[in-house]
Amino acid sequence: MISKKICMVGDFSVGKTSLIRRFVERQFSDQYLSTVGVKISRKTVAVEANKAEKTDVQLLIWDLEGSTKFKGIAPSYLQGSKGILVVADVTRPDTIEHLEDHIQLFLSVNPEGLIMVAFNKSDLIEEAKLAKILAQYQFTNQPKVLGIYATSAKTGQDVDNIFQSLAEKII
């Protein structure tokens, strides 16, 4: 079975670990536990490799320590990653602003890497506000950004979709 490395990238406390937990363990906790270093989770997904033929892919999901004012993301973790989920917290505008930086960093390590954008915690704001954010951040200048999702690890909204979609693209 093929294994593929993908990374979760974003500011601290945007919900990277929670998204993985929802995707892999189908669980969610409100409690904040910051990740240090890196932790790898595995999840096998069935993807349509080519022409209706399904194959299983083992995703090795690297949960990276969130970026803070004091400490950025170590590029060495990103080496060999086929794609990333770059995550922002819709309730914190600065985390959205930083998406672009994270994307740049990833592409500098893996110019051919693929990117999915997760606007997480989308359950915490009104529809209208969310629609406004989604309309504003389209990343049209980033051809490697292949999908933008409003996710919620709490409700599960679009969590499977975003991982599945990334898996399909990197095959």
Add this chain to the structure above:
Amino acid sequence: MKPLLKKILAPRRIEYLEVSEKFTIQDTSDGVQRFADAGQKVRHGKDVRASFPELVGVEDILLEVLHGEQPAFELKGIARYSDHTLPLYFDLYAIDDEDEDTGKKKLMIFFEDVTERMVLEQTLVQRSNEASLLYNALASAKDYINKIITSMADALIVTTINGQIKTINQATEDLFGYDRNELIDAHISKIINDARFWYNAQQKFATPGKIFKDIEVVCLAKEGTEIVVSFSGAAINTELNLSQELVYVGRDVTARKEAQKVLEFARREAEMASQAKSSFLANMSHEIRTPMHALLGMTGLLLETELNDEQRDFVETIRISGDALLSLINEILDLSKLEAGQMELESHDFDLIASVEEVVEMLAPTAHAKGIEIASLLPPHLPRQMRGDKMRLRQIITNLVGNGIKFTDVGEVTLEVTLVEESATTARVGLAVTDTGIGMSPADQQKLFQAFAQADVSTTRKYGGTGLGLAICKQLVGLMGGEIGVESELERGSRFWVEIPFALSVKPEPGATPPRDLVGQRLLVVDDNATTRRVVREVASSWGMAVAEAATPAAAVEVLTAPGEPGRRWDVLLVDGDLGLTDGIVWGGELLLGMSPQAVPGRTIALLKSNRLEDVKRAIEAGFTSYLVKPLKQSKLLEAISATTYPPETQTNQTAPGVTPSPALPSELPAHPAPPLPKLRILLADDNMVNQKVALKQLERLGYQADVVANGAEVLQRLDKVAYDIILMDCQMPIIDGYEATREIRRRYQHSNGDSGEPREVAPNRPVVIAMTASAMKEDEQKCFAAGMDDYLSKPVRKEQLQAILTYWGNRLLEG
């Protein structure tokens, strides 16, 4: 691995793996298993990536290291745990090596346990991140509050308890015209020009939790203008330094205050104008009545002097115009009182039927002069004794019936009274005035009850009038809780209807039981007017009489000559004096003459119009036993029908009340009544010379003499010398007015007798005081009685009224 190296690495908790070019495991240290991914055994010959997924994807780099193209590969802080309470972290480090025996290249991968360091780091990062989140939350909350404060339309000021300004918003700057830095740290007295609120820390509002609201304060703006600001606020406790701060929220109410002032001013103006209007009306009423009094009084006196026909015509015209003017003034007064909501209704017991009949009787001459019939239709079992405002009811009926007569040239005007509803204590009475006059179009009916709106302007020209009457009626009826309406058809006539609820009087209904012997008696009425026949039929039938009707002499003859009739006796025969083309009196006389003596009815009554009293003599001479004047009143009809027969030769001067079985000659009818006049000593007090003259002349005509004074002071002086019986007192006089003079008279005579409790009871020797005033409002009348006057006459005073009141009091004095 060299034994030496192994010895060095073991105590440092560093484990290692030897990996081939194909990533298969070739050698391991003893403890390396614990760094492997869960459930993955580290064994010789196995792909290292299965146990260490960190290496997936970085194979190229590892090979570069293997071939010496890169010095090393490193990954730090890899977590390997499933339960975060039992964490394991390690750093991974890969370098190249060469097999001593084979010289083959291989990878040496070292694993160093860094759990201790990473757990510390985790705690640190966690704390730091949480702090950051908190800071962010605080910052955005503060930002949010600041945005609210800044965008508030009201001025917000926070001061220390001593009044030092700590915070303001944009609205504060705008309102007072200061820059932020001019106000921050300044004392609040710089802008709030009112020491009551801000200096005393012991103020009530300085207690936390207390809120003060909408206190209006005059404040000072930078350029010196005063602005009125409505402040609300409270004290807040600041936890940090345990001191208090005061928060004020202020709104500029200068414009509102100004508007309020303008409004208040306008309201006061309007009130004053309304008062002025009221008192103007009252004054005008008084002022107009005074000369009217003279005018009508003198005209009346003039009419009694020797005048030639032309002069009489002129004087009559003056009198009629004067009457019209007086009623116009009354109407305007009524209307303005109604519209000002000042009209008060009285509530007295009254006889409904008598009231209705009186009005119709009063208006009958006008109707008869125009050649039209007038009648009131009263159902036999109508309750009579009501409680309400009789005068206003009469006013309404007079107006409606008067209008009917005014707009009818041919035919009749009838007033029909019905009982709409009756309960134990109330009766809703319906009055309908039907005429056969000019009628109205629906459009004209619309504006009928509005003041100053007559049906059309040409009507005013042709028929006269002010158009106020119906407006007054509508308002009066409304005030009484009733309804008014009209149905009308052009050229066919109108029907005005009114429904008014009255309380039933507690007074017993008069026993109007007709004599039993009327039951079964036969009555024939001959009249061309259907309404009159109906009145007679309804009333007489209710008494148990057998009634026959005839509209023409021919019809009457038919009735009288019907089979079995000739020779049979009719008890009562009523014949209209005016049977259209036939003279009813002549015809009736001949009819009676032609009858056999035993067939002649016991009572033969001629029905005469009020303007044909000269027919009375003719009727009696023609053989009628009595006559009735139209409109027929129930009571008089009953009296006439049940009266004992008086043969013509036994005529006496005895006069049954209301009936005139053997009347005096018509010319003698209005002769001077000459009751024995009590000798009265009368004092007339009036400051107006003309009024003095009018009253003196009227008194003289009535056979009285009077002394005259011009004010209240003179009244009191004269009383010292002469013991007057009656004082006719004007109210508004110079020096001492009529009210004051009366009070003084009361005082003077109070001691001479004990009973002063009953104001209407005349003490011996005390003169009777009768107000004679042009102040005609109801309050004026009350004012007179309150001052102690005994009776009241409003000017213009008619001679008849004066006579009535003097006779009444004269008799009282004689009796007393």
